[in-house]
Amino acid sequence: APLHPVMPALVEVYVNSILVINNKGTNEYFNKPITEEEIRKVFRNSIFGVNFDSHSKPFTPMETDGETSMDINMEKPTLASQLLLIYYLLLYEDVRLANSATLIANGRKIKSYSSAFLSELPIKYLLHQAQKDQMSYGGLFSPLLRLLATHFPQLSLVDDWMDDQVFGDTCRHQVDVNISDLSINEAFQCIEENPYKTGKILKAMLNKNPTDIWPFAEIFVRYFKSVLGDQVPRHIQELYREVWLRLNTVLPRCLWIMTINALLDINNGNSRNVTVTQENVLVDPLQVLRCDIRVFRCGPILKIILRILEASLAASRSQLSRHLLDKPMLEKSG
Known part of the structure; x- marks a missing residue:
């Protein structure tokens, strides 16, 4: 109405x-x-x-x-x-x-x-x-x-809005595959041995409305590091990025935090289970770059990280301005 x-x-x-x-x-x-x-x-x-x-x-x-x-x-x-x-x-x-x-x-x-x-x-x-x-x-x-x-300047980035027009509506891959937690797990567990199976599930996700595939966002993001493997075809990495951009049209800030945590480099001698929160990123946006080193050798995934970094820097500046307005300096009388 x-x-x-x-x-x-x-x-x-x-x-x-x-x-x-x-x-x-x-x-x-x-x-x-x-x-x-x-x-x-x-x-x-x-x-x-x-x-x-x-x-x-x-x-x-x-x-x-x-x-x-x-x-x-x-x-x-x-x-x-x-x-x-x-x-x-x-x-x-x-x-x-x-x-x-x-x-x-x-x-x-x-x-x-x-x-x-x-x-x-x-x-x-x-x-x-x-x-x-x-x-x-x-x-x-x-x-x-x-x-x-x-x-919320992080939600009004020009590149984001342009990509949203491309990945938010169009359905270019007509693939009839049942999407479930199990099918996604099976597809990514054999990403290097059978990339065709992974590509099929990714194309099926691109064929759905963004809100329909959002319930699978958490399990999808969990396989970020699997996509970074040396034996993973570039075509699969590009499809993975396209699905990510499709999810990015729904709840981007939730997706960014899930992505940062999925790509955290835990092979730097620190075995503790570290989880980055929204507040952590607002205080220190460069935490986005503390990711698996293989990201910097994988163009499609690096584009995602740079997009999140750009948004995080904008959010941090906005948070600082908000904090200054929240805690104004008042003149003392007398």
Whole structure:
């Protein structure tokens, strides 16, 4: 269903009613922000529900004043409702950061949505859906794109968006193969002895919608180092990169972290089990380059690492700017 043109303006009014302080000096009454749990319930019922499973690692909770979230009982959410929630979140953070000094000076406790929570949301994927249907969502696409470029520059890289147009929709390989965890395991376990079998499963994945193959992202990424073998044909490496780019249109930040961890060089004398997190990469983007040395001899995989490095550097700069706005220097009176 198309988005009513008044909805973006209503979201702006709602966000301002939460954060913007009235200068009239009267008693202030502020609305409460939507809790992370309420937002999570919406996306749990969407095609990304597996990413918000109650058994998965919980998000860092937003600071609260003891309020409880509403009991939301909804079926599969519409694209419009998901886009409006993403717009609310990005606009809330934009207004909060712009007014943080005033809010702190007035002694208000500022609530913010955690980076871990925001990193799990399908922001880029939903924005692409809005871009495809400008007749229905044109009024929301432009402000969403502006907020995305401002606060998440890692999701608005030109190369990424150009590749998304190529790998996000087209189905060039007509291969009828059942895709499952077992079939992917079997295909990659014989990648050097029988690359034809591996190529067949990769072409089958390219024939699916990105959201259909996302449930297999974790097991797919697990075989990154297998693709680096000397006996693996370049054609298979290129197909692997194409599937990765297809997955990159869904939840890129999750994919980047999975990729970094899959390619970590554990043969450097340190046998400890090290796991890189989103926060680690924001603090030190060069951790991306602490990967298996064979990556630098494999062109297709090196392109993936350089793409992640570019995004990580942009995210780190954005995180620094956000930190400076979050912790403004206030003049001491007297």
